[in-house]
Amino acid sequence: MSRGSFVFTPTALRSLLVDEDLLERQMYAKSSTTSRFNSYLLKRADPRPTPTAHPPQVCHDLVVHNALFTGDLEALRRLFPKGSSANLIVESRGGDMRWVSRNAGLWSLTYEQELTTPLHIAAGRGFSECLRHLLQRGADVELSPAGSTALHEACENGHAECAKLLLSYGASANAVSEEGLMPLHMCTSPASLECAKYLLQFGATVNGRSLEEDNTPLHVAAQHGLPGHTELYLRYGAALDRRNDEGSTPLNAACSRPQEAEDLGRYHDVCRMLLAAGADVHTGDQDNQLPLHMACKNVNPDTVDLLLRHGASVNTMCYAGDAPMHNVLKAVAYKATHQPERIVRALLNHGSIRVWPGALPKVLKYCCDSPRTIEVLLNAYDRLKITDTWVENVPPDVFQTHRGFYESLFSLAQGPRSLQHLARCKLRLVLGARVPSAVPKLGLPTFLQNYLLLEFRDYVH
Structure with missing residues (x-):
């Protein structure tokens, strides 16, 4: 059927642009012995041989799915007895819907299918005992049908015990997902602090770069206002002057992130730690926006006071021609609860235009x-x-x-x-x-x- 004769809505037409990827996944699921599975394996700097002799089978058994997604340990022990393989591919239903062609010329609107494994499901939901059982049954810690490992899942969801288990069974602390992220880059919440500690203990690179944004873990911690992570990474020698693809240092990143009123204190603590470690308040990003510009834009009075005490310039203009005073006045209308008057007073007292x-x-x-x-x-x-x-x-x-x-x-x-x-x-x-x-x-x-x-x-x- 040609695009010109397609009768569905523009939304349906746009969904056709991504159908090729879905169809490839369906072909892969129907033929588990094909070498297509290799394209889903994790790209690693130091590849290791996988312990499985054969490509994993695709599991459609709803009983197995239910046991995995509910963390039913007793059921898993029955379903995966000693001598069985826990290396399976599971097609889980995602939250998005798209038009799918299951037969030539016939289209239907269905939920998008995501490829995962029992190990990913247990790690991502914090079912540590289920994860242990699967690992004891020889589950491959490096399997990544959707582009990331089970360790990425555990770190993203802040399940430290699961991360520790995976690492102790040989999971690489520096595994890189298809999106170019290491497990440390997935530690984006306060709950993931223990995960980050385990990763560093097992050799994670504290200055590893993400592929697309060129962020280090310290950038990620700064962007999400994570004082505990920041202190941890600095203790392991994280670089303060590394720039990402936007030209931002971790200090720039901490100041530039939009901040809710209840999060201002966390971002202030991150900036305080970075400045105490020697971060430069005069380093601008690719638009010559200094940390003070962004702290004023996001209306964080305590951070502005901190930057001014460390010698930040109040009259430097970015490439758009804005000084810090311009940035805070533009934000007053929708951030009046952040006490913008404190910032205006501080800037004027330090000689602002x-x-x-x-x-x-x-x-x-x-x-x-x-x-x-x-x-x-x-x-x-x-x-x-x-x-x-x-x-x-x-x-x-x-x-x-x-x-x-x-x-x-x-x-x-x-x-x-x-x-x-x-x-x-x-x-x-x-x-x-x-x-x-x-x-x-x-x-x-x-x-x-x-x-x-x-x-x-x-x-x-």
Whole structure:
């Protein structure tokens, strides 16, 4: 049947583009004695001979499938008695559906089939006793019909006991999947820390690179905000200056990952460990975005403070022409709960460039849900020209929510800033980027020091 006469939807037509792969797998499943199985074996730097003399058989027995997927150890002992082979290929049903041609010219919508093994199923679900039984029955730890080994499955799901079993039975800690990932690259959750420890004890390469993204395990730990993994890899000599295909070091990677409010602390801890180990805050990625640019973009105040204490430059621009201040102001509208006002204050105290006065009404429009951000930003100016446009850019509901602040702001249209504020601006101008270090040395009362450092008051005067 030609594409021109195909009568299904565009979605169905697009699914035909991937049918070739599925049909090849079906042909492979029907002929277990063919050499096609070799194309599914893991590509390894140091290949070892497989212990099986014959290609594994394809298992369609639902009783076996049920025992494997439920972790029924007693059933597995009956199904795999002493002397039997545990090297089987299992076709498990995936969650995606696609159009499949089972006979010439006849198409049906069915669930995608995924190739796996009993060892993969047990390791991926944490059935350690079932895994032990299969290993004792001679299951091949390097079998990889879908492109990854059972050890990859165990590490991805954080099942440390299963990973330890596989390693003790000869699984390679540096096996590379068809996607170019080693087991350490699969350790992406806090639960996988023990897996990472076992892998390193069994000789995993701490600086191994992934094929597509060129990430090291330290990049992966940084991207997922994993302090325990980061500390572990640094202890084993992980390189701090390695760049991935985006030009990012692990520190860049930790700062650039989108972060939910509850995850900010974990990413801060990762950055703290990397900086303590000697990571460079001045290294930019391929777009010349420094760690500070990305920490501001993801609105992580503690990480920004940390980077500034380590000498990060507040006015370096990336290739898009954005300084860190631009990045945080762009993010205020949808990350107001991350306390962006703290970042704006820290940048200004370290000598950041200010917003062009003519653009302040636009900033007010997009940042009005965070009045403290507006407050600290406007307190960096000795004079403001408040017009009707400013009032129009604050929606009525936002004005009512923060009525006290916006009434104090719009009242500035009637007169100049206070003498106290003008004195603050003058002193800050003299000190420049030395404000954070110089103000504590002036011997002023605490409330005056805080005033000079743009402490929040929830009104302007």
